[in-house]
Amino acid sequence: MKNFRILIVEPSEIVAEGLKGIIGGSTRIEDVCCIGDVTRLEEKILSFKPNIVIINPLFVKFSEKGNLKNIVFSSKFFTMAIQTSYIEPQMLRSFAEVIELGDDRQRIIGKLFGIMNREIEKKENDIELSRREKDILVEIAKGLTNKEISEKLHLSVNTVMTHRKNITRKTNIKSVSGLTVYALLNGFVDIDI
Amino acid sequence: MENIFTENMKMAELIFANPKLLLVFSHFNMGLGFGERSVGEVCRQNGIAPLFFLLICKIYTDNEYVPSNEDMKSVNINDLFSYLKKSHLYYIEEKIPHIERHLDIIIKSCDKKYGDLIGRFFGEYKVEMLKHFDYEEETVFPYIKSLCEKKNSGAYSISDFKRKHNNIDEKLGDLMNILVKYLPSGGFEMERIEISFDIIQLSQDLSSHSLVEDRLLIPFVELMEDGSIN
Numbered sequence: 001m002k003n004f005r006i007l008i009v010e011p012s013e014i015v016a017e018g019l020k021g022i023i024g025g026s027t028r029i030e031d032v033c034c035i036g037d038v039t040r041l042e043e044k045i046l047s048f049k050p051n052i053v054i055i056n057p058l059f060v061k062f063s064e065k066g067n068l069k070n071i072v073f074s075s076k077f078f079t080m081a082i083q084t085s086y087i088e089p090q091m092l093r094s095f096a097e098v099i100e101l102g103d104d105r106q107r108i109i110g111k112l113f114g115i116m117n118r119e120i121e122k123k124e125n126d127i128e129l130s131r132r133e134k135d136i137l138v139e140i141a142k143g144l145t146n147k148e149i150s151e152k153l154h155l156s157v158n159t160v161m162t163h164r165k166n167i168t169r170k171t172n173i174k175s176v177s178g179l180t181v182y183a184l185l186n187g188f189v190d191i192d193i
Numbered sequence: 194m195e196n197i198f199t200e201n202m203k204m205a206e207l208i209f210a211n212p213k214l215l216l217v218f219s220h221f222n223m224g225l226g227f228g229e230r231s232v233g234e235v236c237r238q239n240g241i242a243p244l245f246f247l248l249i250c251k252i253y254t255d256n257e258y259v260p261s262n263e264d265m266k267s268v269n270i271n272d273l274f275s276y277l278k279k280s281h282l283y284y285i286e287e288k289i290p291h292i293e294r295h296l297d298i299i300i301k302s303c304d305k306k307y308g309d310l311i312g313r314f315f316g317e318y319k320v321e322m323l324k325h326f327d328y329e330e331e332t333v334f335p336y337i338k339s340l341c342e343k344k345n346s347g348a349y350s351i352s353d354f355k356r357k358h359n360n361i362d363e364k365l366g367d368l369m370n371i372l373v374k375y376l377p378s379g380g381f382e383m384e385r386i387e388i389s390f391d392i393i394q395l396s397q398d399l400s401s402h403s404l405v406e407d408r409l410l411i412p413f414v415e416l417m418e419d420g421s422i423n
Contacts, residue, residue, distance in 0.1 A: 070377070171370065178367025181314050185307060185375050 004116055007050035008034045009041065009059060010082055015101070019054065019082060022105050023112055038063065042071050051119050052112070054080045054099065057087045069094075078115045127170045134188055136163045140176060141183040198250055200233035200243045207232060211254045216398050219287075220280040221246065245272055252408055253401045260409055265422065268413055270341060274334055277410070280402050281326040288395050289319055295388045299372075302381040311368075311376065318364040325361050329354075329406075340417050351414040358411075360403045362396040369393070 006029060010016040016034040024032045033048050035041070038059050045053070053072065060072055073079055073094060081087070081095040092098050096118070097111045129137065139149040146164070150157045173179050183189045198207060204227045208214055218225065227235045236243040244267035251258050296315055300308035333354050339345045369392050372385055416422040 172374075173367045173370050175364045175367050177314055177317050178364060178371065181310050181367075181371055182375055184310055185371070185377075 004029045004052060004119075005048060005050045006032045006112075007044065007048055007053045008032065008082070009036075009038060009053065009055040010034065010084075011036050011056065011058075012084065015056075015082065015084060019099070019108070022108050026109065026112070028113075028116060038068060041068075045071065045074075045077075050077050052078050052080060052115055054082050056084060057081045057091055057095065058085065060094075061087065061091060078119055080111070080115060129167060129170060133163050133167050133170075136160060137167055137179060137183050138189050140164070140167075141180040141189045143176075198232075198247050198254070200236075200247065201231050203229055204232050204235045205229070207250065211250075213397065213401075214250055214253055216283075216394075217246075217249055217253055219283055220276055221249075222279055242267065242269060242272060245269065248409070249276065249405060252404050256401075256404065258408070260412070265413055265416060268409065270337065270413070270417075273410060273413070274337075277334075277402075277406070278330065281330065284322065284395070284399070285326065288391070288398075289322070292388060292391050292395065293319075295384055295391065298384050299376075299381055299388065302384075303376065307376060311371065314364075314368065314371070318368070321364065322361055328357075337414055337417070340414065351411055351418060355407075355411050358403075358406060360400055362399045362403075365392055365396045365399070369396070 006023065008016050008019055010019070013036070016036070020032045020034055023029060031048075033044070033050075035044055038055075055072060060068060063069075078096045079094075081092060081098045083092070083098050083100050097115050099108055099111055103111070135153060136149060139152060144152065146157050146160045149155070150160045153160075167179065168174055171179070171182055173182050197210065215225075221239065221241055223235065223239045223241070230238075232247065233243045236246045244264075248260060248264050248267060252260070293315065296311065300312050302308075303311075332349070333351075336345070336349045336351075369389060372389055372392075413422065
């Protein structure tokens with residue numbers, strides 16, 4: 001099943017292309033993309049939608065951008081390190097896995113497959129809201145009642161209530177105003193509604 | 194657990210058995226520093242009936258505790274009112290402003306649009322809490338007083354309160370989730386951890402407070418309505 005998208009963030013073209021060559025042949029990989037610096041990393045992640053990001057930890061170590069860590073270590077994908085020079089062990093612990101320059105082909109593939117399996121496991125226990133649940137959350141945040149939501153989205157009131165129960169189960173938030181804050185914090189609705 | 198709480202035990206032992214009971218002291222307006230004195234002695238010095246004090250401690254300690262008929266006899270309704278009102282005051286004048294002050298620091302430290310949201314959310318919670326206490330003090334307590342004075346008009350009954358009464362810690366749980374899970378981290382982490390502890394403590398105290406009303410106040414008034422207690 002070809003469903004993994006991998007983003008490599010590495011300044012050295014030799015290393016980046018070498019890594020791409022090694023992992024790109026795997027049947028489980030849909031696409032591999034290489035970028036050489038982090039200036040447009042956030043946009044790239046949004047457009048490429050990787051499941052795994054392999055980044056040189058030097059970027060994280062020397063970044064002047066305060067929020068780079070938040071971008072690199074996201075819950076939306078796994079982050080692996082490609083280590084080309086000495087990095088403090090403490091920093092390496094932030095990564096799901098570390099690929100070293102001395103690793104051979106088999107070892108690199110092994111590490112990558114390990115992470116892919118974790119990604120599959122994660123999907124199985126996923127508590128992210130479904131698309132429908134997000135639609136309903138948006139209407140809740142706008143202050144609509146169950147009945148109004150059911151009319152607007154052409155659903156039965158019972159279905160709306162089931163979705164609401166699931167939203168509360170997944171987010172652990174019960175009150176309407178709490179759900180509104182949640183929806184706004186996650187950018188499902190605009191802040192000034 | 195309830196059996197170990199007796200009038201003759203040292204007050205200090207009771208506190209060390211369940212430190213959450215420290216808040217009961219504040220709700221009874223009792224000071225600490227009681228040395229080796231017993232529960233009975235400290236209570237009498239503060240003008241509180243020891244059995245009533247112990248009953249509250251039992252409800253606070255054991256969520257499953259259901260007061261017996263014997264327990265009901267130890268209740269003086271005025272003491273119970275004054276206990277509940279003191280608790281309300283503690284929430285309104287101490288705990289909420291305390292959380293508000295600390296929350297303010299977090300609000301100012303994060304992105305303004307998020308900060309405003311959290312501020313508004315907490316503001317709404319405060320209004321809800323005040324309304325809840327107001328209803329009890331302006332409607333429920335006067336009704337019970339009229340019942341004591343046998344001047345009840347019959348328009349209201351404690352079953353109306355029983356139906357309506359809810360635990361007001363739901364939004365606190367939501368706030369906790371938002372602070373711990375969803376608000377992006379942005380400095381003042383210690384403040385956020387501290388305030389999470391404050392919220393947990395308030396939420397636990399509120400749920401014990403609710404239990405006192407559900408397990409003690411309501412059944413007691415039901416007995417009064419029946420005429421079983423005067």
